[in-house]
Amino acid sequence: MVEPNQITRDALRGWNVLIVDDMPDNLEVAYRVLRYYGAQVHRANNGMEALGMARALHPDIIIADLMMPVMDGWEMMRRIKADSSLSDIPVIALTGMGKSADALQEAAEVGFFDYLTKPLTPATFVTDLLRLMNNLPHPNYVGTEHPQGD
Amino acid sequence: LCSLPMKSAFHTWWLSRISAPANVHDVLQRQQFSLLLQTLFVFAPLNALVTLGTWMIDPAPNPVHYMLLLAASVIITVAHLIARRGHYRPAVYLLLGTIISVLYKIAIESPQTGMSFWLAMTIALLLAMMLLPRRDVLVCGGLILVAILTQPVVNPALPFSHTFIPAAIYIVFFGICWVFLNFRDRLDGERQAELSAALARSEAANTALEATNAALARSNQELEQAHARAEESVQVKSQFLATVSHELRTPMNAIRGFTGIMLSGMGGTLDEDARHMIARIDTNSERLLRLINDILDLSRIEARKLEVVYTPLMLRQLVNRWEGEVGVLAAQNSLHFTTEVDPQLPESIYGDAERLSQIVINLLSNAFKFTPEGSVHLCISQQGDMYQIQVWDTGIGIAAEAQQYIFEEFRQVDGSTTRPYRGSGLGLAIVRNLVRMMDGQITLESNLGAGSTFTVILPLLTPVNIEQKGA
Numbered sequence: 001m002v003e004p005n006q007i008t009r010d011a012l013r014g015w016n017v018l019i020v021d022d023m024p025d026n027l028e029v030a031y032r033v034l035r036y037y038g039a040q041v042h043r044a045n046n047g048m049e050a051l052g053m054a055r056a057l058h059p060d061i062i063i064a065d066l067m068m069p070v071m072d073g074w075e076m077m078r079r080i081k082a083d084s085s086l087s088d089i090p091v092i093a094l095t096g097m098g099k100s101a102d103a104l105q106e107a108a109e110v111g112f113f114d115y116l117t118k119p120l121t122p123a124t125f126v127t128d129l130l131r132l133m134n135n136l137p138h139p140n141y142v143g144t145e146h147p148q149g150d
Numbered sequence: 151l152c153s154l155p156m157k158s159a160f161h162t163w164w165l166s167r168i169s170a171p172a173n174v175h176d177v178l179q180r181q182q183f184s185l186l187l188q189t190l191f192v193f194a195p196l197n198a199l200v201t202l203g204t205w206m207i208d209p210a211p212n213p214v215h216y217m218l219l220l221a222a223s224v225i226i227t228v229a230h231l232i233a234r235r236g237h238y239r240p241a242v243y244l245l246l247g248t249i250i251s252v253l254y255k256i257a258i259e260s261p262q263t264g265m266s267f268w269l270a271m272t273i274a275l276l277l278a279m280m281l282l283p284r285r286d287v288l289v290c291g292g293l294i295l296v297a298i299l300t301q302p303v304v305n306p307a308l309p310f311s312h313t314f315i316p317a318a319i320y321i322v323f324f325g326i327c328w329v330f331l332n333f334r335d336r337l338d339g340e341r342q343a344e345l346s347a348a349l350a351r352s353e354a355a356n357t358a359l360e361a362t363n364a365a366l367a368r369s370n371q372e373l374e375q376a377h378a379r380a381e382e383s384v385q386v387k388s389q390f391l392a393t394v395s396h397e398l399r400t401p402m403n404a405i406r407g408f409t410g411i412m413l414s415g416m417g418g419t420l421d422e423d424a425r426h427m428i429a430r431i432d433t434n435s436e437r438l439l440r441l442i443n444d445i446l447d448l449s450r451i452e453a454r455k456l457e458v459v460y461t462p463l464m465l466r467q468l469v470n471r472w473e474g475e476v477g478v479l480a481a482q483n484s485l486h487f488t489t490e491v492d493p494q495l496p497e498s499i500y501g502d503a504e505r506l507s508q509i510v511i512n513l514l515s516n517a518f519k520f521t522p523e524g525s526v527h528l529c530i531s532q533q534g535d536m537y538q539i540q541v542w543d544t545g546i547g548i549a550a551e552a553q554q555y556i557f558e559e560f561r562q563v564d565g566s567t568t569r570p571y572r573g574s575g576l577g578l579a580i581v582r583n584l585v586r587m588m589d590g591q592i593t594l595e596s597n598l599g600a601g602s603t604f605t606v607i608l609p610l611l612t613p614v615n616i617e618q619k620g621a
Contacts, residue, residue: 023400029407036416118403122410 007126013038018057020050020064020076021094028061033122045104047071051079054086061133062091063116074110081111092116092132200379239286246290250297254304287331291324384452391449398442405435444576447508451583458587460500462613465530466491468503472510472528479518486525495532500611505584512577513541513604520602536590538609542603548596556594557582581606 017039021027027043034041042057044050047064048071056064062080066073073093080086090113107115114132117123225248229241232517302308395533409432411417412423450456469489480487510528517526524544531538548556557578585592588608596602 003482024406025404026400026407029404029411032411032416033407036411056477118399122414122416 007037007130009036010038010147011126011130015039015061016042016057016059016063018042018044018050018053018059019071020044020062021066022046022068023025023063026065026118029120029122030059033125034051034122036122037126045070047073047076047079050076051083051086054080054089055083058085062089063094063129066093066095077110077112082132087111090114092129094118214551242286242290246293249294254297254301262414284331284335287327292329295320295324305442388449390453391445395442395446395449399439400445402435402439405431409435441576444580447580448576448583451587456587458502458505458584460502460611461568462498463501463503463506464498465495465499468506469528469530472507472514475507476509476514476518479515480526483518483521485518485521485523487527488525489528490530492529492531492537495530495537496612497612498613500539500613501608502588509581509584509606510539510541512581513539513606516543516577516604517541517543517602524601532610534605535609535610539606540603540609542601544601546598547598548594548602549598553594553596557592 012034015034015038017034019027019030019034020043021030021040022045024045027045031041031043042053042059044053046068050062050064051071053059064073064076073095073135077091077093080089080091091111093112093115095117116128116132129150220434226298229244229248232241232244272333295317298320301313302310351456390614408417409485412420412428413432447456469491473489477487514528517620521543522545526541526543529538529540529542582592585606585608590608592607593605593607594602
């Protein structure tokens with residue numbers, strides 16, 4: 001298992017991340033962790049805001065809560081998939097409702113790239129994210145299918 | 151005569167005659183009637199013998215008597231046949247006609263010789279008539295009496311003794327028959343009354359039964375409604391628990407997040423004292439989170455929202471993972487912790503790794519929690535088409551009376567033990583529910599002070615037998 005102290009401070013350098021959550025505290029935690037590892041982080045409070053920011057900033061990855069006011073994560077995901085300029089952005093779902101087969105299935109059907117469960121502790125969050133990123137094309141290594149994480 | 155002691159025997163016989171079902175009753179009646187006619191058959195030759203005897207003594211024989219006897223026998227036979235077809239009344243009236251004609255014939259020609267014959271026939275006829283309704287008996291009896299008494303009209307030479315003696319015998323006999331008839335009708339009436347009373351009772355019982363049935367149906371419906379309500383309330387309760395748990399997890403997210411950031415140094419350096427306090431916030435929040443997760447799991451299981459997802463898994467890798475997770479606990483409590491995997495078990499089996507881990511980690515945490523010193527052992531072995539996960543410890547053990555509720559929610563052995571042994575009391579309830587969901591069984595063997603052994607038996611699903619099942 002990758003321990004947080006084994007992860008270098010620049011593990012996320014060069015990543016442009018959009019995080020979406022209606023709880024400011026949760027947003028703050030994710031923001032601080034991602035920033036700590038060198039990512040450039042943008043924050044949105046709901047799906048609607050996130051869509052606007054995604055169009056303007058075109059982030060490398062979006063990490064979104066599912067249950068949000070104004071526009072929830074499911075709807076946001078559907079709209080992202082429907083928008084050809086955004087549909088290539090991997091979106092990772094964040095949920096407080098544990099992992100269940102139904103939710104996983106539904107998340108995959110709607111188009112989420114993967115799934116992280118709350119609560120996020122910095123250690124698990126960053127290791128999980130790095131694990132997922134091993135499957136993502138790194139912006140610094142465009143064209144490489146499976147780049148090494150760090 | 152009506153209240154005679156023979157009543158009981160006769161009563162039984164007669165009642166058995168009546169209580170028989172309609173068609174059986176008919177058959178019985180027909181048999182009785184034909185018995186009487188057969189008696190007549192016996193009387194007819196007897197009568198012929200008497201007649202013959204009289205004729206032997208009488209030097210002036212009359213061949214008409216032979217003809218008469220023959221005709222009477224033929225008529226009796228015909229009546230017999232008619233009666234056998236169930237037509238009692240015509241049979242009786244036919245016999246009556248015969249007797250009256252014979253009576254007149256005798257009155258005209260030879261009053262002495264035919265006496266015994268017609269008397270026997272009349273008596274037999276009377277007995278036969280008993281099977282007819284009272285009105286017919288009266289008509290037949292009256293006609294015979296009239297026939298006897300009017301004989302002098304046909305033959306004025308007939309002595310009075312030839313008319314009145316048979317008439318007197320006849321009247322006495324008829325009287326006896328009449329009493330018997332009354333007795334019969336009274337018994338029938340009683341039986342009828344009894345039957346109708348029984349019928350009324352059974353109808354009343356039927357009505358009562360129907361009412362009970364209706365009440366039962368109503369209460370059944372109420373029960374179903376109550377059941378539906380209970381189901382609904384379980385759903386509502388589970389929904390409530392899930393919502394509450396979710397709401398609890400949201401602030402936990404922030405707490406765990408910020409303490410994590412501070413402890414990992416992402417938020418700047420902390421002095422030792424502050425670090426120590428934050429570490430305590432961290433441990434406590436983790437425990438709180440585990441409790442919330444347990445409640446959430448249990449509510450999902452109760453609301454039947456939790457599913458078991460079978461995927462191929464490597465059992466040995468999983469055991470290594472479990473060792474890693476609980477090894478810290480073992481080290482903290484300086485316990486000897488060993489694991490053992492049956493080499494016969496297939497490398498890869500089908501199972502829900504997450505739920506399986508939940509079961510084993512819960513059982514192991516439980517073992518560590520209740521074992522102050524000694525060892526904890528995890529053993530996985532194959533048992534035919536099942537596999538067995540066994541966790542045994544040298545801990546404090548569980549008293550026999552506590553073993554029955556140990557798997558219930560929020561139960562620890564007793565109030566006094568909840569203090570030293572922390573825990574939600576949900577772990578074993580979750581384990582039991584998960585094992586059930588996987589079509590398995592969990593058993594417990596324990597003696598107070600001598601450790602406990604939890605045994606989980608689950609169906610062994612391997613890629614091979616999954617294929618076999620599919621094929």
